[in-house]
Amino acid sequence: MTCVRDGGAVVEMPHRNGSAGKASRRNSKRSPVNTVIRKEGKEKKKKKGIRNGPSSSYSPPPQSPLHSSVAFTFPDGDCSLEHSTVLQHKGPLVSCDIPRALPINIDEIPTAAVFPAMSLDRSLPIIQPIRTTDFNQILFEELRITKEVFFSAHSIEPLVGTVGSGARALLGNGNDTSLTSASEVDSFRDCDGDDACVSESSDSGEVERNMQMRSADSTPCRPSSNNLSQREEDSDNEMPQHVRIPSPVTFRDPDSDDICDEESDFDEVDSFPVKQKAENNGKKGSCYRCFKGNRFTEKEVCIVCGAKYCQNCVFRAMGSMPEGRKCVTCIGFRIDEINRSNLGKCSRMLKWLLPESEIKQIMSSEVLCPANEIPPNLLYVNGERLNHKELLLLRGCPNPPKKLRPGHYWYDKVAGFWGKEGQKPCQIISAQLDVGGYIKPNASNGNTGVLFNNREITKEEVWMLKSAGIPCEGKPRFWVSADGCYWEEGQRNAKGRIWEKTKTRLVVSILSLPLPPAKTNSREEMTRNSLGQNDCHHRLLLVGFDKSGTSTIFKQAKILYGFSFSEDERQEMKLMIQSNLYCYLGTLLEGRERFEKEILKKKGKSLLIDQTSPSGQERFERGSSREKGKGLMIDGCRSSETLYPEETKSTYSMGSRLKGFSDWLLKLIASGNLEAIVHSASCEYLPLIEKLWKDEAIQATYNRRNELEKLPRVATYFLERAVEILKEEYEPSDMDILYAEGITSSNGLASMEFSFPTSAKADGYIDSIDQHYSMMRYQLIRVHPRSLGENCKWLEMFEDVSIVLFCVSLTDYDEFYEDNKGLLINKMMASKELFESVVTHPTFYKKDFLLIMNKFDLLKEKIEQSPLTQCEWFGDYHPVIDHKFNIGTYVNLAPALAQRAFHYMAVKFKRLFHSFTERKLYVSLVTGLEQDSVDESLKCAREIIDWEREDIPFINEESVASLEESSS
Numbered sequence: 001m002t003c004v005r006d007g008g009a010v011v012e013m014p015h016r017n018g019s020a021g022k023a024s025r026r027n028s029k030r031s032p033v034n035t036v037i038r039k040e041g042k043e044k045k046k047k048k049g050i051r052n053g054p055s056s057s058y059s060p061p062p063q064s065p066l067h068s069s070v071a072f073t074f075p076d077g078d079c080s081l082e083h084s085t086v087l088q089h090k091g092p093l094v095s096c097d098i099p100r101a102l103p104i105n106i107d108e109i110p111t112a113a114v115f116p117a118m119s120l121d122r123s124l125p126i127i128q129p130i131r132t133t134d135f136n137q138i139l140f141e142e143l144r145i146t147k148e149v150f151f152s153a154h155s156i157e158p159l160v161g162t163v164g165s166g167a168r169a170l171l172g173n174g175n176d177t178s179l180t181s182a183s184e185v186d187s188f189r190d191c192d193g194d195d196a197c198v199s200e201s202s203d204s205g206e207v208e209r210n211m212q213m214r215s216a217d218s219t220p221c222r223p224s225s226n227n228l229s230q231r232e233e234d235s236d237n238e239m240p241q242h243v244r245i246p247s248p249v250t251f252r253d254p255d256s257d258d259i260c261d262e263e264s265d266f267d268e269v270d271s272f273p274v275k276q277k278a279e280n281n282g283k284k285g286s287c288y289r290c291f292k293g294n295r296f297t298e299k300e301v302c303i304v305c306g307a308k309y310c311q312n313c314v315f316r317a318m319g320s321m322p323e324g325r326k327c328v329t330c331i332g333f334r335i336d337e338i339n340r341s342n343l344g345k346c347s348r349m350l351k352w353l354l355p356e357s358e359i360k361q362i363m364s365s366e367v368l369c370p371a372n373e374i375p376p377n378l379l380y381v382n383g384e385r386l387n388h389k390e391l392l393l394l395r396g397c398p399n400p401p402k403k404l405r406p407g408h409y410w411y412d413k414v415a416g417f418w419g420k421e422g423q424k425p426c427q428i429i430s431a432q433l434d435v436g437g438y439i440k441p442n443a444s445n446g447n448t449g450v451l452f453n454n455r456e457i458t459k460e461e462v463w464m465l466k467s468a469g470i471p472c473e474g475k476p477r478f479w480v481s482a483d484g485c486y487w488e489e490g491q492r493n494a495k496g497r498i499w500e501k502t503k504t505r506l507v508v509s510i511l512s513l514p515l516p517p518a519k520t521n522s523r524e525e526m527t528r529n530s531l532g533q534n535d536c537h538h539r540l541l542l543v544g545f546d547k548s549g550t551s552t553i554f555k556q557a558k559i560l561y562g563f564s565f566s567e568d569e570r571q572e573m574k575l576m577i578q579s580n581l582y583c584y585l586g587t588l589l590e591g592r593e594r595f596e597k598e599i600l601k602k603k604g605k606s607l608l609i610d611q612t613s614p615s616g617q618e619r620f621e622r623g624s625s626r627e628k629g630k631g632l633m634i635d636g637c638r639s640s641e642t643l644y645p646e647e648t649k650s651t652y653s654m655g656s657r658l659k660g661f662s663d664w665l666l667k668l669i670a671s672g673n674l675e676a677i678v679h680s681a682s683c684e685y686l687p688l689i690e691k692l693w694k695d696e697a698i699q700a701t702y703n704r705r706n707e708l709e710k711l712p713r714v715a716t717y718f719l720e721r722a723v724e725i726l727k728e729e730y731e732p733s734d735m736d737i738l739y740a741e742g743i744t745s746s747n748g749l750a751s752m753e754f755s756f757p758t759s760a761k762a763d764g765y766i767d768s769i770d771q772h773y774s775m776m777r778y779q780l781i782r783v784h785p786r787s788l789g790e791n792c793k794w795l796e797m798f799e800d801v802s803i804v805l806f807c808v809s810l811t812d813y814d815e816f817y818e819d820n821k822g823l824l825i826n827k828m829m830a831s832k833e834l835f836e837s838v839v840t841h842p843t844f845y846k847k848d849f850l851l852i853m854n855k856f857d858l859l860k861e862k863i864e865q866s867p868l869t870q871c872e873w874f875g876d877y878h879p880v881i882d883h884k885f886n887i888g889t890y891v892n893l894a895p896a897l898a899q900r901a902f903h904y905m906a907v908k909f910k911r912l913f914h915s916f917t918e919r920k921l922y923v924s925l926v927t928g929l930e931q932d933s934v935d936e937s938l939k940c941a942r943e944i945i946d947w948e949r950e951d952i953p954f955i956n957e958e959s960v961a962s963l964e965e966s967s968s
């Protein structure tokens with residue numbers, strides 16, 4: 001029998017039955033005084049019966065009076081709640097010793113500390129619930145010892161766990177302070193053990209954390225003098241602890257043989273009891289406790305029973321979460337395996353409600369506490385079921401498998417490859433662990449004939465080997481070591497390392513194959529590992545027809561999400577920009593020639609010139625060899641000008657010296673040897689180029705640039721700064737890189753990992769959405785159709801992308817290209833064809849698609865001049881021009897027309913998509929050169945990825961609206 005000391009006032013409540021919770025809530029609302037609730041032990045007994053049912057190896061002696069106590073104190077003196085149980089034995093005579101309840105000194109009862117000043121008005125003060133001590137904990141203590149053995153065997157120093165104090169109370173100033181349901185009160189009765197300890201989270205790596213957690217968690221279960229003195233110290237230095245009641249049951253010495261013999265028996269049973277799913281008594285989608293809200297109200301889900309609580313109820317229902325997000329009544333129960341993937345992933349709601357340190361603690365207990373651990377008997381490795389020792393080896397090794405779920409796995413002990421049975425490897429874990437059976441050749445269900453440490457590898461792995469230049473013909477057998485060295489069977493010398501080349505690493509990342517755990521040189525990788533960010537990948541595949549803007553979007557993403565371009569990339573880009581610039585110049589020169597010829601033709605004199613003068617190029621070459629060393633004299637050929645008959649002079653004619661240079665340049669460009677000029681001679685030619693650019697004929701041509709089909713619009717951006725850009729010391733800005741055509745030389749394949757940064761908006765609501773997303777990792781993969789091969793067969797490589805972003809240029813409808821048979825093909829039709837092959841590719845069966853309709857800015861410019869009907873697919877486009885907008889000529893109709901045209905094209909694509917898939921195509925309108933536009937579109941993609949998840953009520957309404965609209 002325990003009392004609570006709180007300003008001396010102890011109020012005894014009359015005996016209550018099951019409705020105690022509700023009654024006391026009402027009561028406390030009326031009078032916020034100290035309250036003592038006592039409860040009859042019947043329900044307790046029932047509860048025990050469930051928890052230690054026939055499957056459990058331990059049930060408490062039924063005759064023992066159970067004795068437990070929990071104290072609540074609210075430091076503001078508002079009210080307090082205490083509950084205590086004494087069970088009277090009514091059964092037959094007891095045959096064994098009855099443990100005695102020890103008297104307790106009231107002064108020694110600690111009170112829960114005040115939760116630091118946070119404005120958690122909604123939360124009720126709750127103390128750390130007390131957990132049952134049961135046999136399973138003994139088992140875990142056992143396992144901890146095993147683990148220590150592992151560590152000492154692997155000369156890793158086990159850390160002495162910081163036994164953090166678990167007592168923690170959340171204080172609110174609401175006066176609704178009692179527990180609601182009888183079952184909640186019940187849970188406190190269950191507890192006769194110690195409070196769960198939560199280790200101080202440390203950054204010193206997963207192993208250490210595991211270790212800490214283990215020792216912290218298993219400490220209480222074997223009362224030893226060590227533990228007790230440790231506890232005493234703790235309570236002196238830190239927050240107050242709850243009274244520890246010695247367990248009424250004594251256990252056999254865990255080191256003794258008979259325990260070991262029985263170990264396999266424990267494997268048979270589930271370590272922790274299972275609980276049924278909770279049922280919501282309120283309306284669908286409402287909070288399980290207050291029955292308010294709907295499915296869009298943000299809620300926290302209990303990882304055991306699935307009950308969902310709104311932010312007002314979450315702390316009342318879940319207390320201080322010693323085992324993570326579980327109802328107080330679910331503590332000590334096994335989690336629902338469905339939720340395993342969410343362990344340790346904090347929800348937006350908690351992020352919002354709790355300070356970061358709290359969250360860290362809760363999340364680490366959620367991941368590491370024994371009750372939430374995966375039961376070893378649900379794990380099979382190479383066909384053999386694991387026992388606890390093996391599970392510990394596996395989890396405690398330096399590179400443990402991530403995301404361990406119940407199921408069947410294969411493990412290549414030689415190289416550490418690890419994967420789900422019948423699937424490609426998903427991770428490379430520590431090698432040489434003695435777990436599970438022998439690997440079978442068909443473990444990963446490969447059908448390539450290539451063997452890796454006796455396992456037939458998958459096609460992805462063969463692609464990887466090919467990218468590393470390892471020949472796979474003739475069904476070779478390889479031995480691979482943990483560091484990637486490989487031998488062909490029967491040979492003595494290693495042939496090389498698999499993951500050496502950057503290209504291989506890119507391919508590996510695109511194919512979702514594992515890399516060996518980083519030792520690590522790459523800083524990015526290191527931070528990613530330490531943040532545990534390697535998990536939770538959503539892959540976005542960006543693909544589109546030639547020049548649709550995929551690389552622009554890729555580069556925008558790179559600039560947007562915090563990656564600047566590396567030095568190497570900048571160098572590569574510089575080279576590319578400079579070569580492009582020569583091409584633009586070349587196009588101008590060709591244009592000039594054309595315009596000149598047109599004029600001459602008009603005058604009927606073009607033939608004359610060709611016959612009477614040596615070609616410009618010859619003259620230039622002669623001139624330049626003569627004047628070698630002196631630099632080039634631009635005006636040195638005045639005499640040759642006389643060769644030009646006076647009549648041929650036109651706006652588009654150039655001085656012969658420049659003409660010579662221009663011909664030479666054109667020849668070089670045609671030979672494709674641009675990099676050579678860029679590298680060797682650009683400064684030498686710089687004055688000449690400057691002259692060229694300023695030349696009247698070139699300027700006149702430039703003014704007619706719209707007529708030069710081959711000159712891309714971005715050329716303007718670069719041409720006007722030609723001299724600056726061609727200088728050796730030129731360094732491209734982000735903007736230059738963005739505008740430049742092309743990305744890198746890696747065959748149209750590029751990949752980047754990112755997360756969406758949190759925006760700095762003051763509005764907390766938005767921030768929490770951002771925060772939710774900022775924890776997820778995304779990978780954007782851009783691939784050019786050129787590298788997809790015939791019938792897009794390499795799309796196979798991308799089978800695990802979450803979404804396909806298909807990019808279409810809105811301006812393609814009136815543009816044509818010449819195919820290899822010389823036929824003119826409409827680019828929109830070509831784009832449509834590619835779209836069809838991607839959508840119908842078996843790899844993308846049931847995948848979400850987001851259609852990025854790009855270059856809206858350009859559409860606005862051309863829509864008035866060029867009707868959509870130029871593309872045969874859009875033959876039925878007859879927009880009704882709304883004349884009420886057309887009052888006066890100053891009204892710019894283009895945006896409205898462009899919007900309508902976009903809408904029409906979007907619907908065309910949507911129908912096409914639907915005809916293949918019976919599903920909905922998402923569409924996003926983009927101007928690739930505008931950052932915000934790309935940002936919005938990629939955020940739209942992430943929302944689509946999240947769409948299925950019911951607990952994401954926040955969807956950018958605008959983008960949905962625009963999608964809905966375009967589907968109408």
Ligand SMILES: Nc1nc2c(ncn2[C@@H]2O[C@H](COP(=O)(O)OP(=O)(O)OP(=O)(O)O)[C@@H](O)[C@H]2O)c(=O)[nH]1
Nearest residue numbers: 546547548549550551552714741742855927928929
């Ligand atoms: N005005 C305008 N230009 C754009 C837009 N998006 C892309 N471009 C330009 O269109 C050209 C082609 O874009 P890229 O991003 O290189 O296209 P791509 O899909 O990579 O095509 P490939 O060159 O075949 O690899 C580039 O010059 C871009 O600068 C846009 O929204 N507006």
Ligand SMILES: [Ca+2]
Nearest residue numbers: 551741742743
């Ligand atoms: Ca490009």
